Amino acid sequence: MSIKFKSVLFAPTLLMLFMSSASATCVRDGNGAVLSEDTPSGGPGAPLVLQDSNGWGDACGAIPDAYTVNFFKLGICTTPPSFNDLSSCQFILNSSTGVPHEIKFPAESALATGDFSIAAGTYGYTVLLLSTKLGITHTENFSEPLVGASGTGTTCWTNGKITSLSGNSYNHTDYGMIYSSSPTSPALECGSAGSASPVISYEIIDTFNDCDGLFSGAATYPMSDGSATVDLLQNNGTSPASNCDNASKLFWSTALNTPLIVTSDSNFIVSFKLTDAVSIDGSVDMGTGDGVAVKMGADPFQLNITTQ
Secondary structure, three states: OEEEEOOOEEEOEOOOOOOOOOOOEEOEOOOOOEOEOOOOOOOOOOOOEEEOOOEEEOEEEEOOOEEEEEEEEEEEEOOOOEOOEOOOEEEEEEEEEEEEEEEOOOOOEEOOOOOEEEEOEEEEEEEEEEEOEEEEEOEEEEEEEEEOOOOEEEEEEEEOOEEEOOOOOOEEOOOEEOOOOEOOEOOEEEEOHHHOOOEOEEEEOOOOOOOOOOOOOEEEEEOOOEEEEEEEEOOOOOOEOOOHHHOOEEEEEEEEEEEEEEOOOOOEEEEOEOOOOEEEEEEEOOOOOOEEEEEEEEOOOOOEEEEO
């Protein structure tokens, strides 16, 4: 028996977990501003923002104003999936061109899957294919003024730059020129709260190690609901990425601790957790000694599909 469904509900409760580590949560003052230092001592990576339980550091995590993801596949499987064999999988979403979706906390919205059919049964695995180009739109307030791309102030915001997890600058095969953010070339604007005009910036998840001889396009992670395997693929969605330049899609599969049971009465909910899903990165300009708001990077996620 196969059950036909409409678009699924998307709830903003997903924690991004595809990076090797995530920033600790930002500590804020009584006005909600991130505790920061405008003249931190030391070189790049010197203490700049206060992290919950970790003390002062060069980055901390927050909930982004908006997170944009382009989905190609979202499915559930009865046997271990891989990008070579998805024969046991049933798809909630399966698009060759991708379905962009903006996630905001605490809003709920429907993912534009269109109608889809899922056979009744027990599914022990989930599978997800998405673009490695992840969008962040965010404005952040700080307790002390920080330097941005063209100004200084206690408010900093995304300015449309494309950066990468590796931090390298190069011409990506599918996404064009990558901006290498640094203390002397930040990928954020800063100024007064009234002058903030955030636009979507992007982070490319281009490696799980680095781009120079130690490129890694695969990783495994223990999850609260199972064990995840992540692979970076080329744009065709099947060939493994061979370097940072052609890492265009991210393949994510999870072996579930508790299998999903699909019946004729099932409803699907896909959840995201946006806690700490933006990494607020800073550093020190060695020439001036000033604290710099370098970029807002895309921090880690865990897909959670439930049935009701």
